[in-house]
Amino acid sequence: MTAQKNSRYGMVIDLDACTGCGACMVACAVENNIPPAPESANERTGITWMRVYKVLNGKSFPDTQAVFVPMMCQQCEHHTPCISVCPQKAVELDEESGIVAQIPVRCLGCRYCMTACPYHARYFNWWDPVWPKGMEQTLNPDVAPRMRGVVEKCNFCHGRLQAAKAKAAAEGRIEIRPEEYQPACSDACPTNAIVFGDLNDEQSEVSRMAHQKDSFRLLETLGSEPKVYFQSERPWVHHIAEQDFASPEKETVHG
Amino acid sequence: MDKISRRALLKFAGGSVVGFLFSPMPWKLLDDTAKWSQNWSWIPKPPQGAITIKYNTCTLCQAGCGVRVRCVGDRPVALTGVHDHPISFGAMCPAGIVGHHLPYHPARVTQPLKLTEHAGSVDQYPLQPDELMNDLAKVIGEAHSSGTSVVFVDGQPNRYVSQLYRQLIDSLPNGIYAVSPHGDAVSAALQTMSERPSGMLGYDLEHARTIINFRAPLMDGWGTPGRIGQIIKQQKKVGVSERLKIIHVETRYSRAAAMSDEWIPVNPGADVFFALGLAHVIVREKLYASAVRKTADFDDAGISFVKFVREFSPDVVAPVTGISADKITRTTRELARHTPAVVVGGTMSDEEAMVLAQLNLLLGSVGKTGGVVARRSLPEIMTDRRERSAAKTIAQIPDGSVHLLIVDESAAAAIPWQILEKKLASEKSVVVSIASHLVGQTKCANYVVPSPTYLESLRDVHSPEGSVFASLSVSSPLIKVPAGVIEPASFLQKLAAAAGVPASPSISSPEDLLKKHVDALYRSRRGHVFVYANKETVDISKIESSEQLWKLLVDGGVWIDTSAEPAQRLLFFGHRKENYARMKTFIEERKQSAGKRTGGFPLALMPFRACGDVGEISPLMTKLYQESGLRAMSNRAMINPGTGAMFNLIDGAPAIVSTQKGKMKVDVRFDESVMPSVLFVSAGPDKACFNHSTAAKEENILLLCECDTDSLHCATPANIQKA
C-alpha cells in the first residue's frame, strides 16, 4: 500500500452569496447532535459550531449595508492557538486531514482553549444536553452527544470523513472521492456559498477559489494560517476584514 | 473486653487510610470517574440501526422542496435536499432541515383539548373525541337556529385536500369555507386584470435583467430557497454589466434588502406611492412598452391609467416616500433601460398589488420571457360549479357573524388573532383550531383538534410561489401518527355527521382524492416527472399507468409542466368597473394615513417576521433565534441608535412598547439600518415555540397593531420607554 497523501481540508465561503438563512447552522446541529438551547441560554451561552454573523458596514441609515459571515472553527494550521494551550491533549491537529480535532471525552472543561481562540469558534456545554422527550430518536447515530462541562467545536463533520473513508476502504480504494466528503453546512447551503474541499488538491474548486484575488482569511495577521477563506466583491467587506482601524467606520454586529 | 482507646481508634483510622491508598481501589475509582463522566445515564445514546435513504417532498410550506431522508431503522434522522431537483435545486430552508423534529415537539398535541384562559395562562383539559364532537354539534345546532355561520378557514387552500374540506364544510348548515390571504398578491391582481380567468402567474426571474421587489422576502423564503440560490450563483458567473439587478423597496433593511443590489428605504406604508411615482415617470417619459398604448384603459376618456398616475409626480411622492424625486426618476429610467424588468411584491393588500401589477403591465413584462408568465392550471376533478368558484377570503366574512370558527394550523399562524376575533358573533362563539402543536395563536382557541404533522400524513404540494411552470408532488407519511391524532378530513366528516348531515361526499379520504387527481393529470399527458432517487426526468408519455405515476410521486418525485399558458390581454383596472373607484378610494385613504402620527405615540411601529417565523418549528431552531441573533424571537425590537438614545433606551435592555391597544415588553436592539423614528418589532416565534413551558399565553406584537389582513406592513403609532 502506498503512503497516503495528506489532505488539507478547507473552505471558501462566498460572502456575496450567503443569504444568512441559517440552514447551515441547523444542518450542523442535526449532523453533530447539538441539543436545542435550554430556556435560559442566550447568544453567548448557546452552542452553534456554525454561526452566521450579520455584519454591518458601520454606516447609519440609509447607507447601511450588511454582509452575512458564516463562522466556524477556522482550522488553524500554524501555531494553532487552541492546541498548545490545552493542558491534556484534548485538541489535536489531525495530520492526515488537517482538521483540528476536539476530543470531548478527554476535555476537562477548563475553557482555556476558548480564551485562546480569536474566532470564538469554541463552545462550552453550560448545560446537560437535553432533547425534548422522543426527539433523541432523531439523533445522528454516528456522533456521540457531549456531556455538560466540556468544550466542543466544528470539526468539519469529521464523522462524515470517517464514514467516507470506511466506504472507500470497503470498496478497495485508498483515497476518497471529493464528492464523498462534504460537511453538513456546505451540503445544506441553498446558494452553495460554502465550497469545501482539499486545499492540497490543486484540481479542487476550493483550492482554485482560495487563490483568487478577492479571497481573504480573517485575522490573517495573527499568523495562525486558518483554512477557511472568504470571498467578496464588495470592497467594504474587505475593508472590515482587514481591520483597517484607521478607518473612521465602526462596525457593529448582530449574530 | 478492653475499652477501645481513642488512640487505638485513631491508629485504626490512619491505618485504614494508608491501606486504602495502597490498595487498587482508589485507582480503580479514579479510573471510573473517566467512564462515569463520559457516560452519564442522562446523556442520550443515539439509537443505532440499519441506515436507509428515503425520498419525500417537504410540505411545511408551498415550496415543496425535494427531501432526501436519512433513516435509522424507520426513524428519519436527517433531511437534506435532493440535488438537481428542478424546483428546489437541492436546497432546503432551516425549518425544513429540522422538520423531522416536529412529531417530537414538546408542544405536540395528541388528543383533543379544551382550553380555558385565566391570568395569562392557558389551562388544557383533555377530551375524548366523542365529547369534542358532542360539544361542537351542540354549537352547530345553536348556530343553525340563530342563523349565524360555521366558518372554516383554510391556511393552505391551494392543495387538493382543501377541496375535500370545502366539500365537507359546504355541506354543513350555514357552513362557509374561507381562505386566509396566501400566495402572491401581485399575481392575484394580475389575474383580476386579465380578460379571461387564468391560472396563477409566475415570474421568470431567471431571464429578467431587473427585478424591482416590493418587500417580498426574495432571499428569505419566497418561492423555493434553491431557486433564488441558483439565480445568485448564475449571476456570479456573468460579467458585472450583464448581471441581474435587484432593487428592493422596503422600510426595513430585511435580509432580502441586504441581498439586493439596491435598497430603497421607503417611509412606512408609502410603498404604493413610490410605485405610483415610478408609474408616473414611465408615463411621463413614455418609457412604457409600445403595446401598452393599445390597452383599452391606458388613456381612455372614462377610466384612464394616465390620469390615475398623473398626480404622482416624483416631486409629489418624494416627501411621502422619503425618497428623493431624483432617485425616483433615475430608478424608473434604469428599470426601463434594463429590460426585461419585472415587479415582484410580498404580502400586501389587493389594491397595492394592483398598482404593482399595473407597473408590470407598463413595463411590458406580462407574458414575456424574463417577465410575468401565467402557469397552466392542473386538471380538476371537482365538477361542481360552486366548488370551482373562488372561495371567500377572511376579509369577505362579515364581522360578528361567526358562531363556530374552525381554523387550521397555518391559518391560525398567518392571520392576526384580532382579525379572527372580530368575525365572532358573540362571546359564546367557539373557536376550534385544527393543529398539531399548541403554539402561537392556537392557544387562543377554545378547542384543539390534534392533527398529523409533517411526515405523518399524505399531502400534496403544488407549484411554489412565483414559479413559471405548474408542478405537483406528494409527501407520503414516514412517521407513525400517534394514537389520538385525527386527520382533519376525518374530523370534518365526523363533525358533519354529528351535526346530522348525511354523509355523501363523493371522495372518502385524502388518498382517494389525490389518486383521482393524479389519474386526471396522467390522462392530461402533460409534463414530466423528476425522480429523486435516480435524479432522472421521465416524460409522462414514458409512464405506463396512472398507478406508476402515483408510485413515482409517492416514492419521491415531482411532476412538472413543460409549458406555460399563452399570454393574455390585460387591462389596467380589469373588467370590473368598480376597480377604478376602489383604487381611487384606497389611494385617498392611504394619503390620509401616510405619515400620520397620533399624539403620545411618536414612533411608527412595524411588526416583521420572516418565512418560518410562524407556527410550530423545531426546538433546534433555537440555534437561529435564541443562541444567535440571526433571527428575531417575538420580543425583539429594533430601533435606530439615535432614536433609541432619544428615548433613553439601552442596547440589549428591556423596554415597554405601547400603542393605543396596549403594552408589551420587548428586548431592544440598536440597529444602524433602522429608519429613524421607526420601531420594528418581531412577530416571530415565542419562546414557547421551541421547547419551553406551553402554559403561558403568548404575547405578540401584532395584537398591539392596527391591522387589516396584511398586518405586517401597517405602521401603527407607538411609543417606547425603558422597562
Added chain:
Amino acid sequence: MFPWVYGFTWDAGSIVFLGAFFTVLAVLVATLMKATLRAVNDVKLERTECIRWKSDFHDLPAAAKKCRHEFTGEFAHRTCDNNFDCRDCATHAKLMSEHPLVVPENAEDVVYGFTMPLDRMYHRGHTWVRREEDGSFTIGLDDFASRLIGVPEQIELPPAGTRLRVNGTAWNVKKQGAAVRILSPVEGEVIEAGDPQRGWFLRVKPLEEKPNLRNLLRGAEIRPWMLREMERFQGLLATEGAGIALADGGVPVNDFSKAYPRADWDTVMGEMLLEP
C-alpha cells in the same frame, strides 16, 4: 504521564517537564520519609524528652535563656546556646576552671523572702537536687516554685522505675486549669515518689556512680539567679495586669495564685517553670 499511557511522547519537552515533576515528587517524598524515619528513630531511642526540651528552650523568650555566667557578672549579656545543659558546655567548663565557685558560709540564703537552702543544687526550672546518704538524689521544688504552684489540684508523679533525663519531664502538675511540667534536674531512675509533706517529690537513683551535675546552680550563683528570676516574675505579673509588686523583705504568700487570682497563672507558671 508514563510511557505506557496513551498520548505520551518522548520529546525533549516531555522529558524535561516530567523529569522535573518526578524529581520534585521524589524530593518531597524523600523529605517526608526522612522526617518520618527520623521521628520513629527518635521515639525508639527515647529522645522525645530531649527534643521536647530543645523545642521548649528554643521557644523561650530571650530573658529566660540568660547564661548563668551573666548572673555572676562574667558576661554582660549572654544567652545560653546549649539548652541549659552545662554538662557539655565548653564555655561553662572554661569559666568554671577560671573562676571556681566560692563555697558559701551560710546554710541558706533568703531572697525576697524565698528561702533557698544552700545544701543542695538548683535547676533553672526551680527544682532542687540533694544527694542523700545512700547515693540517691531527692528532687523537690524550691520555695519559689512551691509558692507559685501552691496547693495543686493534681500532681502526676512518675512511678518507680521511670527513667528521668536532665531537662526532661520529672512530673506534671495541674493548677487552676494550667498544666505545667516540672523539669528534671538530673538523670536517673525513679525509686520512690514523695509528696510536699515529705519536702521532696522524687527519689532518684543516678545511672552512674558519679553523675555529672555541672548543669545545676549552686552556692553563690543562687542569689543572683533568684534576683533575675524575681525580675522576670515581676515583669510577667505587671504585663498580666495583676498589679502586684513584691515587697522588699516581706515574706511572700504561700500560694500566689490564690492571692492574686486575676493574673494569668498559666502563662506565669509556664514562663517561670520554663515551659513556653
Added chain:
Amino acid sequence: MDKQYIIRGVQRSSFRKFIAWMIPWAGLLIFGVYAIYLCLAKGLNQTNMDNRFAFGVWIFLDLTVIALGAGAFFTGFLLYILKKKELHAVINSAVVIGFICYSGAVGVLMVDVGQPLRAWFTFWHPNVHSMLTEVTFCITCYLTVLAIEYVPVILKNRKLREIPSMLVFEHELHKLVFVLAAVGTFLSFFHQGSLGGLYGVLRGRPFAFREGIAIWPSTFFLFILSAAAVGPSFILLTTWLVSKISKKRLVKKNVLMLLGKISGALLIVYVLLKTIDTLVWINSTSPAVGFPAYEFYSRKPFGTWILFTEIVVFGLLPALVLLSGRMRAHVGLLVTAAAFACTGVALNRFVMTIQTLALPTLPFDPFLSYMPSWQEVGAFLAVIAYGVLVYSLSFRYLVLFPQERELSNG
C-alpha cells in the same frame, strides 16, 4: 474555656468573643459553599460566564490570590536560603497565608472546570507545551509543599505537641524545612511564571500576547517578579491588619520595614521591566499581529488610565515609598504603600484576565461586558471566608508570630 489550647504567653480574646467573630465568617462560608454546590450540581450555567467570557471572576481571583500568596515562597526563600533571620518572625504566618491562598485557588479551580472529576486527566495526559499544565502541576505540588510546611506549624499547637510522636515529627520535619523552601521556590518560580505565560502565549488575543525568551513570553517573568514583589507586601499588610484587629503587637517594626524594603526593591525592578515590556508591546508586538495598541484603549471604560493606574499609581508610587528609608519608617505610609502594591498586582491580573476577554478580536466583534452572577460572587466570598476562618483558627491556636510573646511581655 479553650485556654489549654492557646499558646502560653500570648493574650487571646475570650472564647465567646472568638465565636462571635467566627460566626459571620462561617455564615459567609456556608453561603459560598451553597453557591459552589449549585455550580457543581447544576453546572456552570449558574455563572454568568459564557462562550465569549469563558474565564470570569474566578480566574481573576485565582491569579490574584496566587500572586499575593507568593509571600509564602518568597519569605521562605529569604529566610531559609538567603538566611534573612528577621523573617522568622513572619514565616509561620506567611506559610498559613500561602496555604490559604493556594488551597482557595485550587478549590475554586475545581469548581471552575466543567468536569472536576476529570481533573486528574491533566496529570495523566499532560500536554507539556501548555502553560496551564505547568500551572496545574506546580500548583498542586506547591500546595502539597505548603501543606507539609503547615504541618509543623499545626503540630506546634500546645495540645498536639504533648503527643510525643507529633512532637518529634514536627522537630524532624522542621529541620528539613529548608528543602521544602527550596522546592517551593523552584515550583513557585515556574507556576507564577506560567500563570503569566497563560495569557502571554495567547496568540489569538493580541492584547495579552507577548514575545519572550525561548518558550516563555515576557509575562512569564513579569508575573514571577510582580508576585515576588507583592508577596512580602501582602505579608506586611496582613500582619499589620491582624495586629490591628487583634490589638496586639505581633512583630517588631524592623521586620515590617524589611518586608517593605524587599517589596520596594523588587517592585521598582518590576515597574521598570513592565514599562519596557509595555513599550515593546505597543510599538512592536501588537502592531506586528495587526492590532495597533491604541485600539485596545479606545473602548470605554478601559482607557489608558488603566495602564497609568497600574504602572504609576499602584506600581512606581508604592515602590518609591517602600524604597525610601524615611517614608518606610512611617507605619501608615509603609502599610499604604504595601496595600497599593497589592492593588497594583490585583489590577494587573484583572487587566490580563478580564480586559483581555472583553476586547474584540474579530473585526466585527463587539466590546463585551461581564458581570459575575451571585453564585460566582458566592464562591469568591467562600474563599475569603475560608481564608479568614483558617487564619483566625491558626492565629488563635498556633504560633504565627513568634515575636508576639516577647513583645507582649515587654
